Amino acid sequence: MKIGIVIPAHNEALTITNCLASVQTAIEQLPPTIAAYLLVVFDSCTDDTLALVKAAGVDYICCDYQCVGRGRDMGIRHAITQGATWLACTDADSIVTTDWLVQQIAHITHQPTDMICGVVSVDSWAHLTPQTREDYSNHYQDIMGHRHIHGANLSFSGEAYLAVGGFAPLSCHEDVDLVKRFETRGYAITWSNHVRVITSSRLEARATEGFAAFLANLEKSNLQ
Template sequence: MKISIVIPAHNEAETIAQCLASVKIAIEQLPSTFTASILVVLDSCTDDTLRIVQAAGVNYLCCYYQCVGQVRDIGIRHAIAHGANWLACTDADSTVPIDWLVQQMEHLNQQRTDMICGVVSVDNWDHLSSQTQQAYIAHYQDKMGHSHIHGANLSFSSDAYLATGGFAHMTCHEDVDLVNRFKEKHYAITWSNRVRVMTSSRLQARAKEGFGNFLGNLEKETHNIDFR
């Protein structure tokens, strides 16, 4: 099996080195029967992201879409055209654990699956209130069979991706849209908390309605909630 890890990036100079280092370590854990490579898709970057990616020695594409769905799609299709039959998505502000890819392959060995929706852990709560942390923990289903969708932790087969039309060219919620189309076509989806990533808790996220926006709204809401 040939695996490609596709990472969109827009001005991620502060975080992408750690992201790439963690993915490289996860790749090293795979058995020799698997091959894996990283592809970063740099979208309208004006900082040092490109220089850092070049220094890391990974493959990259440059584009100017300012649209995360289109950026993910061009990266996935490029990887498929170069032989990838399993695609793993994460984000440039996230890091993956050592067994991130191994756990995905174990799921594939255990049962037929066309997509794996993983979970995320928040990297830092220090700038958020304890009420927000409690509300998040109460909301989040960190278990097998959860119902969360994260572009930072989504993987799937190339055949199913092409059959569903791939990521829509949307500026947000492209991950939810793709999962819904997998459901509509009755592809097998594994909802796993064994496959997880550590993601940024920054509130100034690149996607306007992404995870950072969710945390920011939760922070605002919890100011009006008494947790005593």
């Protein structure tokens, strides 16, 4: 088995190094029978992200889509050509847990599945109001069987991914769209809080309706 880990990046020089280090640590926990291929997809980067990825010795491809859906799809399809049969997505502003990949393998092994939707934790609440943290905690279901969808923590079978047509060319909610198509086609989806990622609490959104925008809107409502 070979796992492809695909990370889209658009001007992520401040976070990419820690992200890649966490993924490398997760890869090191895999048994020798499982190979891993790590790929960064640079989409319209104008900062030092590329230089940092080169310094880390990680494979990469470049595009100028300015569209996370197209970037993710390009990366996933490239990883599949490199022999990956299971694909794991995270984001360049996130840190995966040490057992991120091991937990995915455990799910696949013990109860075969076509997709795993994992959970995210927020890296810091220090710059946000206590009410924003409370509102988020009341909203978020950190349990098995949750129904949250995060592009920063989404993994799936390569065969099923190709069968449903892959990520759509959307600038946001490409993850939600993909999950819906897996559901429509009757693929098995595991909603797991064992597969975990720690994501940035920044409020400067890369995607207009992504996680940062969600936090920013919560914070804005609490400051009014």
